[in-house]
Amino acid sequence: MLVTLAFALTGLGLFQAGYGEILSDIPDTKAKSFVLLLNDERVKSKAAAENMGCMTWDEEMVNIAKTAQTECIVNSYADSVHGFILMPSSDSILDYPRTWATQDSDFDYENMTCKQSTKQCKDFMQAMYYKRGKIGCVECHGIFNAIICAFEHKVPEGGLPNRKGTAISKCEQGEHVSYQKCCNSLEKLVKGVFSSTAFLGAAESKNKTEPDVHE
Numbered sequence: 036m037l038v039t040l041a042f043a044l045t046g047l048g049l050f051q052a053g054y055g056e057i058l059s060d061i062p063d064t065k066a067k068s069f070v071l072l073l074n075d076e077r078v079k080s081k082a083a084a085e086n087m088g089c090m091t092w093d094e095e096m097v098n099i100a101k102t103a104q105t106e107c108i109v110n111s112y113a114d115s116v117h118g119f120i121l122m123p124s125s126d127s128i129l130d131y132p133r134t135w136a137t138q139d140s141d142f143d144y145e146n147m148t149c150k151q152s153t154k155q156c157k158d159f160m161q162a163m164y165y166k167r168g169k170i171g172c173v174e175c176h177g178i179f180n181a182i183i184c185a186f187e188h189k190v191p192e193g194g195l196p197n198r199k200g201t202a203i204s205k206c207e208q209g210e211h212v213s214y215q216k217c218c219n220s221l222e223k224l225v226k227g228v229f230s231s232t233a234f235l236g237a238a239e240s241k242n243k244t245e246p247d248v249h250e
Contacts, residue, residue: 056177058101061128066092069128070170073162076136080163081144088167093187096171100185107175109183118161118189124180128172131184135162157190165190 061069070092077090099117103109109119122131141149141156147164149156168187175181 056104056107056175059174059176060097061172061174061182065128066172069132069172072129073132073135073170076132077163079136081139090168090170090186093169093171096169096185096187097173098171100171100173100183103185104175104183107177107179107181107183116189118165118186120158120161120184120186122182122184124174124176124182126182128174128182131182132162135159139163160190161186 070090074089096117100119103115103117103119109121112119120131120135122128122134126134135158138155138159141151141153142159143150149160165186166188170184170186172182172184175183
């Protein structure tokens with residue numbers, strides 16, 4: 036019976052974890068849309084960042100999000116090299132980038148640090164300001180229903196999230212300027228997801244006239 040249930044859950048894109056919670060994968064189309072929206076919010080940030088980079092969806096980070104939790108709560112966050120954000124699953128994952136972008140009331144733009152160590156400011160700093168990298172999220176249903184997002188890099192305690200300076204003036208080697216930020220070639224793969232938005236149309240037009248910038 037348990038084996039039959041396990042196969043049934045797998046067929047539905049669900050995963051039975053060890054403590055009774057059910058983990059659901061984010062559909063590919065929604066994951067791509069989420070990353071595009073996240074990068075859009077990152078490039079619109081107020082503070083200049085000479086190395087502002089792209090986030091890319093990664094299945095390894097999805098698996099890390101799955102294994103880092105017990106009953107939909109992240110374990111041992113302080114000891115992890117990865118960053119995590121826990122959000123209510125009652126909200127759409129496509130709304131998260133805008134939510135994170137507006138959680139800046141406790142953020143000091145001059146010093147690029149949190150004035151108060153609140154969850155909202157920490158989430159804002161992790162999602163909007165800390166450096167490029169991979170991200171993966173999973174939906175978790177249990178005693179507490181949540182979407183857990185794992186970031187490749189965790190904001191270091193007391194560390195500045197990005198290098199201040201002229202925006203996109205210092206991309207990493209091998210990256211190019213796209214949508215006014217440093218991106219790698221993987222970002223091109225999701226460029227068409229929101230092709231109807233004014234943001235994409237303006238960005239594509241801008242990219243035709245601007246050369247690539249390398250560090």
